[in-house]
Amino acid sequence: MKKVVIVGGGFGGLGVARRLANQPVAVTLIDRSNHHLFQPLLYQVALAGLSPADIAVPIRSVLRHARNLQVLMGEVARIDRPTKSILLRDGSTLDYDYLVLAPGAQSGWFGHPEWAKFAFGLKNLDDALQIRSRVLLDFEAAERENDPLRRRQLLTFVIVGAGPTGVELAGSLAELSRTLLAKDFRQVAPSEPRVLLIEAGDRVLAAFDPVLSAAALASLRQLGVEVFLETRVETIDDKGVSVGGQRIPSRTVIWAAGVAASPLLRSLNLPLDPQGRIAVGPDLRVPQAPEIFVLGDAAHCEQDGALLPGLGAVAMQQAPLVGANLMALVIGQPTQPFRYRDKGAMATIGRSRAVAQFRKLRMTGLSAWLAWLAVHLLLLVGWGNRTLVFVQWCWQYLAFRSGARLITGSGVAQRGPVALEGRAAQAIADELAPGDQGPTV
Amino acid sequence: MKKVVIVGGGFGGLGVARRLANQPVAVTLIDRSNHHLFQPLLYQVALAGLSPADIAVPIRSVLRHARNLQVLMGEVARIDRPTKSILLRDGSTLDYDYLVLAPGAQSGWFGHPEWAKFAFGLKNLDDALQIRSRVLLDFEAAERENDPLRRRQLLTFVIVGAGPTGVELAGSLAELSRTLLAKDFRQVAPSEPRVLLIEAGDRVLAAFDPVLSAAALASLRQLGVEVFLETRVETIDDKGVSVGGQRIPSRTVIWAAGVAASPLLRSLNLPLDPQGRIAVGPDLRVPQAPEIFVLGDAAHCEQDGALLPGLGAVAMQQAPLVGANLMALVIGQPTQPFRYRDKGAMATIGRSRAVAQFRKLRMTGLSAWLAWLAVHLLLLVGWGNRTLVFVQWCWQYLAFRSGARLITGSGVAQRGPVALEGRAAQAIADELAPGDQGPTV
Numbered sequence: 001m002k003k004v005v006i007v008g009g010g011f012g013g014l015g016v017a018r019r020l021a022n023q024p025v026a027v028t029l030i031d032r033s034n035h036h037l038f039q040p041l042l043y044q045v046a047l048a049g050l051s052p053a054d055i056a057v058p059i060r061s062v063l064r065h066a067r068n069l070q071v072l073m074g075e076v077a078r079i080d081r082p083t084k085s086i087l088l089r090d091g092s093t094l095d096y097d098y099l100v101l102a103p104g105a106q107s108g109w110f111g112h113p114e115w116a117k118f119a120f121g122l123k124n125l126d127d128a129l130q131i132r133s134r135v136l137l138d139f140e141a142a143e144r145e146n147d148p149l150r151r152r153q154l155l156t157f158v159i160v161g162a163g164p165t166g167v168e169l170a171g172s173l174a175e176l177s178r179t180l181l182a183k184d185f186r187q188v189a190p191s192e193p194r195v196l197l198i199e200a201g202d203r204v205l206a207a208f209d210p211v212l213s214a215a216a217l218a219s220l221r222q223l224g225v226e227v228f229l230e231t232r233v234e235t236i237d238d239k240g241v242s243v244g245g246q247r248i249p250s251r252t253v254i255w256a257a258g259v260a261a262s263p264l265l266r267s268l269n270l271p272l273d274p275q276g277r278i279a280v281g282p283d284l285r286v287p288q289a290p291e292i293f294v295l296g297d298a299a300h301c302e303q304d305g306a307l308l309p310g311l312g313a314v315a316m317q318q319a320p321l322v323g324a325n326l327m328a329l330v331i332g333q334p335t336q337p338f339r340y341r342d343k344g345a346m347a348t349i350g351r352s353r354a355v356a357q358f359r360k361l362r363m364t365g366l367s368a369w370l371a372w373l374a375v376h377l378l379l380l381v382g383w384g385n386r387t388l389v390f391v392q393w394c395w396q397y398l399a400f401r402s403g404a405r406l407i408t409g410s411g412v413a414q415r416g417p418v419a420l421e422g423r424a425a426q427a428i429a430d431e432l433a434p435g436d437q438g439p440t441v
Numbered sequence: 442m443k444k445v446v447i448v449g450g451g452f453g454g455l456g457v458a459r460r461l462a463n464q465p466v467a468v469t470l471i472d473r474s475n476h477h478l479f480q481p482l483l484y485q486v487a488l489a490g491l492s493p494a495d496i497a498v499p500i501r502s503v504l505r506h507a508r509n510l511q512v513l514m515g516e517v518a519r520i521d522r523p524t525k526s527i528l529l530r531d532g533s534t535l536d537y538d539y540l541v542l543a544p545g546a547q548s549g550w551f552g553h554p555e556w557a558k559f560a561f562g563l564k565n566l567d568d569a570l571q572i573r574s575r576v577l578l579d580f581e582a583a584e585r586e587n588d589p590l591r592r593r594q595l596l597t598f599v600i601v602g603a604g605p606t607g608v609e610l611a612g613s614l615a616e617l618s619r620t621l622l623a624k625d626f627r628q629v630a631p632s633e634p635r636v637l638l639i640e641a642g643d644r645v646l647a648a649f650d651p652v653l654s655a656a657a658l659a660s661l662r663q664l665g666v667e668v669f670l671e672t673r674v675e676t677i678d679d680k681g682v683s684v685g686g687q688r689i690p691s692r693t694v695i696w697a698a699g700v701a702a703s704p705l706l707r708s709l710n711l712p713l714d715p716q717g718r719i720a721v722g723p724d725l726r727v728p729q730a731p732e733i734f735v736l737g738d739a740a741h742c743e744q745d746g747a748l749l750p751g752l753g754a755v756a757m758q759q760a761p762l763v764g765a766n767l768m769a770l771v772i773g774q775p776t777q778p779f780r781y782r783d784k785g786a787m788a789t790i791g792r793s794r795a796v797a798q799f800r801k802l803r804m805t806g807l808s809a810w811l812a813w814l815a816v817h818l819l820l821l822v823g824w825g826n827r828t829l830v831f832v833q834w835c836w837q838y839l840a841f842r843s844g845a846r847l848i849t850g851s852g853v854a855q856r857g858p859v860a861l862e863g864r865a866a867q868a869i870a871d872e873l874a875p876g877d878q879g880p881t882v
Binding site for chain 1: 493566567581585627
């Protein structure tokens with residue numbers, strides 16, 4: 001039986017594994033974490049609206065029913081194409097006949113890796129819990145701070161990048177800080193917390209119709225978000241950010257501006273695009289290594305001369321085709337080309353406001369928000385989660401209170417997000433392989 | 442207006458604050474964390490049955506409606522009786538006219554503080570998340586471990602102490618590891634994980650009727666828990682435990698054997714009992730310092746010549762009386778003595794088994810479990826939580842799956858629990874007071 005290794009348990013990797021369930025191949029899926037994450041709702045965990053368990057599900061549970069699928073929690077150090085094997089960080093190796101790479105993306109810092117020490121990314125549950133703890137601790141500290149300058153620094157939240165993640169973060173953070181938290185904290189006036197959204201382009205949600213960008217901008221401003229367009233971040237440090245020559249004191253900066261593909265791809269020794277992605281052919285294989293498929297944020301995939309965007313929807317559509325093409329190779333049939341169908345896009349801006357586009361249709365306000373709610377609930381993996389999130393949201397919506405505003409240790413055991421990421425990643429690896437201290441990619 | 446400071450936001454402290462809501466006193470409640478915890482269900486978070494938000498609620502949210510109550514997140518370094526003030530770890534001080542101490546308890550190590558490096562306590566959400574991550578990581582490591590000795594070490598879980606916490610942990614862990622997790626992990630046979638419960642006394646649940654102890658023991662054994670009675674732990678290290686001259690290799694040891702009162706009480710410079718508690722008079726004041734009330738696990742409170750047990754129920758009953766007595770002092774009325782009414786006790790042993798005693802009534806099995814479920818749901822603070830937990834439990838019970846089996850960074854960023862506790866606590870303090878590096882009690 002042919003051996004298939006899938007790297008990554010996101011929308012892409014998990015989708016391929018599901019397509020290969022009960023097929024005559026032996027599949028191993030590897031992921032650094034033990035759970036699949038519904039990333040579109042990650043900002044809700046960061047802003048204390050949802051619990052981690054509401055948007056994540058153990059990969060093993062999702063795949064438990066197919067006996068040809070095996071799940072490993074581990075970190076891939078590198079890929080060795082000549083021997084068709086991958087090396088894990090714990091020193092063990094896995095051979096493959098076919099390799100599926102869906103490692104996703106990480107925050108890209110536009111040539112300023114040092115900013116990662118001071119700004120929070122938002123890529124996984126630990127990131128989200130860190131942001132949550134930081135925001136809540138900022139309020140706790142402001143509650144007993146008398147110095148006005150220091151108060152201002154504590155209660156100024158800067159979000160860099162006005163794509164869907166940045167817009168959703170800014171809207172929710174404005175709502176959280178100016179309503180819910182302002183009610184909980186006696187010494188913080190509702191007008192005191194500031195949420196700044198910094199965007200280098202000339203509109204928010206640049207991938208959307210300009211009409212919707214304008215509607216989103218209006219909604220953000222209604223919620224009290226200060227939006228700066230055509231503004232570039234010049235520096236980020238532990239005291240705040242500089243933009244357009246102006247200094248903004250802030251302890252909490254969230255980075256939603258750029259992404260870069262997983263550094264793992266470098267070990268393929270093949271040319272990468274500027275974002276670190278690898279170009280794939282129409283059937284989603286790497287032309288120079290036809291036993292390797294790449295999909296999702298790691299793939300540079302063009303269609304009609306244009307690059308496909310780094311959206312979960314693209315990975316979700318690529319996954320079944322990768323599975324089908326892989327099985328075609330196994331039985332000696334020709335592969336099929338991938339064709340992305342744009343089913344629309346949506347972004348929510350706080351409670352009951354959203355923008356959405358489906359083909360020719362443009363929606364804003366409450367109707368868009370209800371559509372957004374319905375689509376996201378339907379997409380959530382796992383029935384249990386879906387019911388629970390629905391109950392939780394209904395409850396929150398009616399009662400306007402949030403039970404998830406908990407500060408736990410994970411979020412505060414460090415000053416900068418990178419320090420923790422490194423430590424936590426290192427510790428996971430150590431846990432799994434106490435003897436190995438080798439380098440990782 | 443008289444100034445009241447309450448230390449601790451558990452059943453005791455929060456209960457006093459609620460009783461003082463809208464009374465003519467200025468109340469400040471201080472807690473190290475930002476949430477009140479429903480501790481009786483903490484083991485469910487540790488064993489991935491519930492999410493932190495299901496059993497915790499921000500203290501600020503609970504107390505937001507009474508304008509005379511103020512909440513501070515902070516750590517009390519010491520109490521200065523001569524000046525009637527408390528010193529916080531960040532260097533600030535708070536004056537009081539009346540002081541209410543409800544700081545709770547921590548794990549007590551029977552003269553072996555070094556064991557804290559190797560065994561997990563279970564006192565707060567961080568402890569619970571660490572245990573959860575450790576258990577899940579043990580399974581992940583076992584899944585790819587071929588060495589039988591090492592597998593055995595990974596899959597042997599030792600719980601020390603067979604009081605309610607130890608029994609509930611052991612029962613749930615046996616269920617989790619031999620059913621749910623064994624289904625998720627391909628290389629782990631249901632018979633492989635071992636759960637050992639070590640108890641120095643001659644029966645489990647020593648505070649219960651012997652008939653119920655016997656029933657609980659039978660239930661535990663049915664679930665596959667190996668119970669060792671009249672057995673003392675001799676050593677705990679990073680490779681396992683020694684009991685009765687026998688060596689048990691295990692990576693995961695959970696300590697449910699002893700508690701010690703908060704070290705904060707030492708700064709009162711008053712005699713303490715061997716567990717570090719302070720003796721209180723009938724009206725729950727400290728005889729030597731009549732402006733100080735002590736309740737809950739920190740109080741050595743005798744009734745009819747016997748010491749009251751360290752139960753949430755005791756603190757819950759003490760709280761309203763402390764509040765009433767405090768107001769009596771304010772208006773110059775006499776205080777009332779405390780009288781504990783034993784309303785019964787219950788412990789659950791996995792899914793659908795429990796033991797319960799109410800006055801003359803003794804219950805076991807499913808009926809006890811249903812009673813346990815009802816009582817615990819009714820006791821949960823906050824309506825939102827209650828509904829959610831109920832939905833989640835029903836779902837879990839019917840579907841026998843667990844959506845909370847997530848490994849997040851908090852639990853794995855260290856080897857031993859103490860290292861993290863120290864780091865996390867330090868980091869919280871640093872966050873709140875970057876300038877202060879002074880010692881804490």
